[in-house]
Amino acid sequence: EVRLLESGGGLVQPGDSLRLSCAASGFTFSTYAMTWVRQAPGKGLEWVAAMDGTGAYIYYGDSVKGRFTISRDNSRNTLSLHMSSLRAEDTAVYYCAKNLGPMIAVYDSWGQGSLVTVSS
Amino acid sequence: EVVLTQSPGTLSLSPGERATLSCRASQNIGINSIGWYQQKPGQAPRLLMYGASNRATGIPDRFSGSGSGTDFSLTISRVEPEDFAVFYCQHFTGTFATFGGGTKVEIK
Numbered sequence: 743e744v745r746l747l748e749s750g751g752g753l754v755q756p757g758d759s760l761r762l763s764c765a766a767s768g769f770t771f772s773t774y775a776m777t778w779v780r781q782a783p784g785k786g787l788e789w790v791a792a793m794d795g796t797g798a799y800i801y802y803g804d805s806v807k808g809r810f811t812i813s814r815d816n817s818r819n820t821l822s823l824h825m826s827s828l829r830a831e832d833t834a835v836y837y838c839a840k841n842l843g844p845m846i847a848v849y850d851s852w853g854q855g856s857l858v859t860v861s862s
Numbered sequence: 863e864v865v866l867t868q869s870p871g872t873l874s875l876s877p878g879e880r881a882t883l884s885c886r887a888s889q890n891i892g893i894n895s896i897g898w899y900q901q902k903p904g905q906a907p908r909l910l911m912y913g914a915s916n917r918a919t920g921i922p923d924r925f926s927g928s929g930s931g932t933d934f935s936l937t938i939s940r941v942e943p944e945d946f947a948v949f950y951c952q953h954f955t956g957t958f959a960t961f962g963g964g965t966k967v968e969i970k
Contacts, residue, residue, distance in 0.1 A: 777959070779907075787899075787907065787950055789959040801957045837906055842918075847954035848897035850918060852906035 744768040744851040746838050751856035758828050762856055764821040764838030769851075772796070772816035775841040777849060778823050780834035790836070791823065792847065806832075828860045864888055864953050866962035874970040881938040883965045885929075885951035893930040897952045900945075901964075907950065911936065941967065 750762040764776070778790040791802045791812040800812055811824040821838050836856050839849035865888040875881055885896070893914050899907040909918040911927040914934055924939045938945055946969055951962040 779961075786964045787901075787952075787961040789961065792959070803958075842909070842912060845956070846912065847956075847959055848909055848912040848952060849899075849907075850909045852908075855906055 744840060746840065746851055746853035748836065748838055748853040748856035751836065751858045753859045753861065754828055755862050756829060756860055758860070759824070759826040760828060760858060762823040762825070762836055762838075762858070764823075764853055766819045766821065766838075766840070769840065771814075771819040775844075775847065776814060776821045777839045777841060777847070778812060778821075778836060779839055779849070779852075780832075780836045781855075782831075782834045785834075788834070792841075793821070825858070828858075830860050832858065833860045834858060863958070864891055864955075864960055866951055866953055866960060868949075868951060868962035868965045870965060871963075872966045872968060874968050875941050876970045877943050878940050879970075881936075881941050881945075881967055883936045883949055883951075883967070885934040885936070885962050887932045887934070887953060890931050891953050895954050896929075896934055897954070898927060898936045899950045899952065900947045901950065902947045910949075938967075943969075 745767045747765045773795050775794045777792040793800050793812045809827045813822045838853045840851040842848050842850045867886045869884045898911040901907040915927045926937045948964045948966045950964050
């Protein structure tokens with residue numbers, strides 16, 4: 743059974759940094775692209791960042807480019823999202839998600855989400 | 863950047879009725895680069911369909927998808943009580959993904 747477990751969320755002030763982690767199990771982690779998707783309170787889904795299985799290809803949404811960094815440790819089956827210069831508009835539940843397969847960037851498994859609140 | 867517009871914003875139905883949800887793309891996106899998700903309150907999204915008409919693992923056959931180019935739809939042939947939720951369409955390319963704004967299917 744595929745399991746994704748996010749951690750690291752919390753309350754931070756504007757301008758702060760925070761690191762989210764996603765522990766993966768139940769599949770061969772290194773062979774799948776992984777993605778972060780966020781959802782502001784009461785709003786829709788927003789694609790944040792994605793990385794292929796090897797870590798060679800990395801992509802970011804425009805709203806986080808230059809501030810967020812996605813990374814992965816295939817030896818520990820862990821996906822991370824380092825967030826810096828956080829803004830109030832970054833407040834959201836952050837989900838890690840597993841891509842269905844190569845060249846198919848739909849997400850067939852999701853974590854339960856980690857809430858990040860940016861407020862003074 | 864492709865913009866996905868979902869309609870209607872809210873669909874009020876009784877159990878057993880047919881639901882048709884629309885997703886319109888701002889430009890031609892072919893047939894394969896789209897997916898549909900269901901999200902219930904307090905839960906993560908669940909993948910329903912991909913490639914416009916392929917059901918994800920474990921998805922009942924009352925869910926179906928169709929469309930190509932700029933117009934796509936998700937149909938629930940007979941809405942069950944557990945189907946009431948918000949539904950999102952998604953488009954992906956090799957380097958980017960985007961979601962529609964969602965359609966809420968509520969009990970009438």
